Amino acid sequence: MTSRQPLALSTLSAPAPPRLAVSASRQPPSLLRLPALLGAEVSLWYRFVRRDLPAVVIPGLVMAAAALRSTGATAILDWARVIGSGLVFFGLYLYAFCLINQISGAEEDALNKPDRPIPSGLVTLQGARLRWAIVMAAYPITGLCLGGIRLACFALLAQLLFVAHEQGGLHRHWLTKNLCCAAGLLALLAGAWQMAAPLTPAAWRWIAFAVTTFGLTLPLQDLRDAEGDRRSGRTSLSMSVGEPAARAILAGLIALLPAATHFLLIAPLHRGLRGAACEALLALLNLATAARTATLRGERADHATYMLHTFWFSALVASALVVL
The missing domain is CATH 1.10.357.140 (UbiA prenyltransferase)
Structure with a gap:
């Protein structure tokens, strides 16, 4: 789309407006553009x-x-x-x-x-x-x-x-x-x-557990970026131990998370029905993620598996609304 060119002053029969009037007339369009500029920044x-x-x-x-x-x-x-x-x-x-x-x-x-x-x-x-x-x-x-x-x-x-x-x-x-x-x-x-x-101590317990468990399983995200890691010179877990071993390690860790969640987090803070319901949902997400990690390959599949794991992390944090 081409921009419009202003008319030459020589083509106008009326005298040019004063400089101050021209400056003032340009202000409203600039102000009107502000929402669009902010919207563009939010989109970016x-x-x-x-x-x-x-x-x-x-x-x-x-x-x-x-x-x-x-x-x-x-x-x-x-x-x-x-x-x-x-x-x-x-x-x-x-x-x-x-x-x-x-x-x-x-x-x-x-x-x-x-x-x-x-x-x-x-x-x-x-x-x-x-x-x-x-x-x-x-x-x-x-x-x-x-x-x-x-x-x-x-x-x-x-x-x-x-x-x-x-x-x-x-x-x-x-x-x-x-x-x-x-x-x-x-x-x-x-x-x-x-x-x-x-x-509070309970809040610190929840934060420490969430950060530790998610941090231990974070190499899951690198399975989808293996080629980029090689080209950029990064050393991922799969490059250190091999992809089959990395998948086995990560799938095993994620499969153990339901037990860790029960004994280290939920049981010490809440033994009621609400805590059990949270555990069941979290365990379902963990087991689905572990199964996908062990059985599915490819960039798209690994990306979907990692996103499922981030949903588990969000659900783990959200469980604090119910338990704490």
Whole structure:
């Protein structure tokens, strides 16, 4: 679509309007464009983060809701405040990580994920770096405004881990990569609870269990990116021990999660029917994921298996709403 060219002043019979009047007449179109610009930025945010939404924003919102429920709050305004604040805070968390991750991996994404914003040409590397700088500044400031110094500290911890993961090279080996990601989830979930209520021993137990179990099984995501890992020089679990052994290890760990959930999490906190119902749902997701890991191959199948695992993680965090 071509842009319209302005008429030459020489073709007009009336004198040109004063300079001040021209400047004022241009203001309303600029203001009218603001919603469209904001909408475009939200759309770009979604394009950057859409693959990781189930593993970050949803668990963060649910953990914040569990914290608010534990206080006995019933006012609609309280719930609206926590949910609205969480959408902003966790959205910034995820955006900061995805931006630096996709800036660092732009060449790899051109081969494996060409639909992402940078390789698809939706945004330039310079534009992505500018957005990352803005988000990194906004994230801890937002934490300070929403939850005080403690929430700001969790935001700063997450940022330190983002930089260590990408710029510090921790993503090069599956062990350091998973430890870093688990620590990032700890900062996320602890910050989510802190946003709505002070952290309690029961909350810490839930957070520690969720972070540890998800962190141990996080190499599941690397099964779908095996070719990209080889080309970029990363060492994944399947490259270390072989794909058959990696699948057996991960399927075995995931299959053991129902027992761990019962003895280490649910039983010490809640022995009633609600706790049993949560266990049954979580076990079903675990067993389905373990079976898929052991029997299905291919990038699409492995991606679907990993997404099912992230749904389990979200359901595990959501169970805190029922049990705590």
